[in-house]
Amino acid sequence: MAFDGVTVAALVKEFNTTLKDGRIYKIAQTESDELMLTFKADKSQYRMLLSANASLPLIYFTNNNKPSPMTAPNFCMLLRKHINNGRIVSITQPGLERIVDFEIQHLDELGDIKIKHLIIELMGKHSNIIFTDDNNMIIDSIKHITSVMSSVRQVLPCKPYFIPDTMDKHNPMEATRESFMETVFSNAMPVSKAIFTSYTGISPAIAESLCFENKLDSSMPANVLAHGDQNLIWMSFYQLINRIKDGNFTPLIYEKNGKPEDFGAVPLSIYGDCTATNYESISLLLEDFYSKKNLYTRMRQKSSDLRRIVSTALERDRKKYNIQLKQMKDTEKKDKYKVYGEILTAYGYSIEPGTKKFETENFYTGEPITIPLDETLSPIDNAKKFYDKYAKLKRTGDALIDIIKTTKASIDYLETINVSIDMATSEHDLKAIQQELVQTGYIKHKKTNNKKEKNLSKPLHFVSSDGFDIFVGKNNIQNEELTFKVATGNDWWFHSKTFPGSHVIVKANNSELPDKTFEEAARLAAHFSKGQAQDKVEIDYIQKKHIKKVAGAMPGFVIYHTNYSMNISPDITGIKEI
Known part of the structure; x- marks a missing residue:
């Protein structure tokens, strides 16, 4: 993600605008590596999350609160002692480092004015x-770093604080x-x-965008770039830095197929194929982005x-399916053995005992044919042997037709389950999928109490631009209910032609x-299918009265014979969800 120095610069601007001369009202340590600070400024109250989590370091204003432990940790108690009710003098960022420095003025035990710094490093x-x-x-x-843990810098009480310069990067x-x-x-x-790699605070996404907006190949060696192209890169870089100095930030989240891809405090041209959503505040952006990412x-x-x-x-069924297809291909030899048997029956009288092969004309095609023989058997017994092979392969082929059909149906069904799992946004959705797998025998049923659990998972509900209700099934049970219980004869049904997906x-x-409305429903059917990543998906649509349930088939499987089709993008931007 692009939590780079530019994002930190946007946060510092927002904090200074909001908190300058404000006071720290409350300090809580909600996690071992996380603080929640509450500020009062301009007769308003603001809550800020500061997290030094190794996998997801964060800092931003938030409206959400988290419970604090019954006993405050030592670091929290120390902060309360020194800077509770302290006044924010300044909030700065050294260079374009991923560091925020809160300069705080407070009174000590003797009533003298003192200055302290609370520094968060997002690295x-x-x-x-x-x-x-x-x-x-x-x-x-909040974390103690000893000489054993780091040879570059110790972070311990009574040690000097400095920013380590291990990358030789420039400001x-x-x-x-x-x-x-x-x-x-x-x-x-x-x-x-x-x-x-040359400048602090510049993310790979920003560097790629500087090349992309000038139509330059970012993978080209820097020292072979033409002078004119070098100048284009410099001008874009210069404009970016001036934009940061002027505090001209444009917080944007980039989404693809409804999922957050990245964010930026300035526009990132490499995400031109994504949907960009503008935010008034970088804190609102970060809270929204990470809540979506955390949910995912x-x-x-x-x-x-x-x-x-x-x-x-799926792996088991696909292996079975490949073996069954190979076996079915082997049964194609059966007709050859039948012809061998018939020719030997017709011409066996002319074959000498002990002959290893019989060459004659195939009376079906008129072409020469060579039949291998077991010299220990008579021609009639050889014919019987070929008839037996034919009969065995025919029985195998007849049995495989149904077996292959069943295995393919199982594969198709399991692929729809994968789509359902990808669509799940709550534990209720996952519970519904689990119940479906129990019902269809893929999960063994565990005996529990006799109370039937209420299914709280509901289909997705959208409203078209023209005001028509559109429902999307999250799993096969919901698909079946929507198609055969919710929909009436003249309602319209949409589904991907080639990919497993939701009934719409x-x-x-x-x-x-x-x-x-037709187009929006088709876009929803494309989006909520396995073809979501495609540029275009072919969607079948038909009135519900022409849809039939397949007897004995898995939930959600239907048949239809006359339908319309359209190729459409799976982008559902702008379709209102209820």
């Missing part, structure tokens, strides 16, 4: 929250044309990498058992549907 596994005095001496930190806010040209274009690494990650974790069950069953029902209310 991946090296993230920390450090409390120092005005002489850059560490008072304490982009001080870059000149001459220094930029010398720093970036003097090495053989790719252009984009040369930019983000959490659902992936919670669905892991179901995914494993489905993946195992448009309630027509005995009215003619406008073209716009």
